[in-house]
Amino acid sequence: MEQSLSEFMAGNLRTFWEMTGFYNATWEHFVMLAVGMFFLWLAIKKNFEPMLLVPIGFGILIGNIPFASGMEVGIYEEGTVLNILYNGVSAGWYPPLVFLGIGAMTDFTALIANPKLMLVGAAAQFGIFGAYMVALALGFAPDQAGAIAIIGGADGPTAIFLSSKLAPNLMGAIAVSAYSYMALVPVIQPPLMRLFTTKKERLIKMKPARAVSQNEKIIFPIVGLLLTCFVVPTALPLLGMLFFGNLLRECGVTTRLAKTASNALTDIVTILLGMTVGASTQASEFLTIETIGIFFLGFMAFIIASSSGVLFVKLFNLVLPKDKKLNPLIGNAGVSAVPMSARISNNVGLEYDPSNYLLMHAMGPNVAGVIGSAVAAGVLLSFLG
């Protein structure tokens, strides 16, 4: 049958129209686009974790452009560019690379100088398991509950790593929730710190940490790897890279590698990780009742983790000699979120005593929290994976 030129043009234009975002848009897409723009606003205007929220926020915009499926552009379509970049998240190899960078930029001196601060980092991991119990009570399956609860570790790469293994379908919501609450740490933690401490406790001055020799700093990543990974081998991808990065930093003969790991490599992986995690939050996957539950549980996890860190320091002080008491304001730093939660300890401490600098003391539990949350993720993977 002969087709007139006008019919031919109309047919092609109709096909083109059916491929556009306007034709395929649903209200869910606009909700998610608004969420993405809110993240960008938080990052750019409010300066909340811009390094993470800009890639994630823009990723949400990328992931929620409406299109007809089959165009080979979506993040969940096999072999597309976004799908290839997303492999680092779905197969779980971005988080260990981020940990390599974290190791290369973290100074464990505060922790080595005062090893008992590691216990504060361990105590704050109760947030993970407290949230696990709440998640079970809300009806989540144990493996899903474990994946959601890791938000309480306040460690984005760990949350992505574990959720990719235990509950891949919830990973987008878990990652966005984890990073959102990490950005909100300055809002969430200070009220809890004030609630659980007395004015007298907030004024406790801790002794400056002793000097740590270079040899101790070199031994730390080696012994740390061996001890923790012999206990929890499932945490090897995270802890192996963390301690490797730290050895590159501290050994003094691989400065160039340490610089690359802590700067260029971390930046590249952060860009790809943030953008693809954002893009993975397609409306159809993200706008569910479960997501609301995940955000609620993430909030609970942060509250429990921060509180348990502070309360543990108070408890710990009962057995410590008078001159070695810890300021409970460093307890919140056990939730990881390096170095923001340590900065909050410092800022709240300075509010009550302008000469009481807690930053380096809080860095101890802060970096212990990184180790602790990776160990906790390994434990959950061992039990539920």
Next chain:
Amino acid sequence: MKKNILLVVIALVACVASVSAQGRKGLCINEVMVHNDSSVIDDYGMRHAWVELYNSTHASMEISSVYLTNDKNNPTLYPVPLGDVNTEIPALQHVLFWADGEPNKGTFHMSFTIKPGETIYIFDADQQTILDQVTIPVDLAPNTTFARKEDGKGGVNAEAWEVRDGGEKYITPSSNNIIVDTNTKVESFRTLDSNGFVLTLMAMSIVFSALLILSICFYFISKVGGLVSRINKIRSHGGDPKTVTAEDAPAHDSGEEIAAIVMALHEHLNAHDQENTILTINKVKKAYSPWSSKIYGLRELPRR
């Protein structure tokens, strides 16, 4: 120089040893059927005896150039051909070889047949190392298989094998001998620990233990490190570390103590010139402190 070369050689030997240790040790015979009248058919629509091999490792394994045989004295009876992409077995997966004595039918058709009572071997490419072997029971009935109870488990131990008749015990060519339809770990936690208390208790104990061990370890390392640095400090000042105990060693001096000592020396030596000012030490509270500076804590990279 010689010492360095020796170290490199030792490192290389260690690497080579670790690589050869991995090898094809994870390749094993998983299930065998001798009389096949009603089970699986081959690509030609025929029923033959079959042998299922299993890659028990968590990495894919290329099995071309290994040998399959039912005669220990003739280990090269059937070499698995080169150049077929299907001879790469994915992790924890299977391939089926037909014991039809017709190798011209393709890669997975062996050059020998099998009978009850015979032993089947897999020889590695070196034609000497037996990777796995199984002796088929003499009384193995038609349409039954002799299979491992658990895929790839048990080695050559006869207890790890059982006869499967296709009833309650499935015959599973090219498939897992145990069909798992639920995550048993998750299910056990769901039923036995519905409120999560047990997992919380166990997990927190492990997290605490791991960090406690690390903490104790570094407590002792710091003690030893501190002692060594004190001894070095004393030695650098010309003292004899053997006669000095930890208590005698100079501790870290605070800035205030150093200032007081300097002032006392200043007064004692009467090191005045023409000034008529009075020197006082005022403690000044500053918003800045090295303790709040990132350059001292987070970014500085040490250099040797």
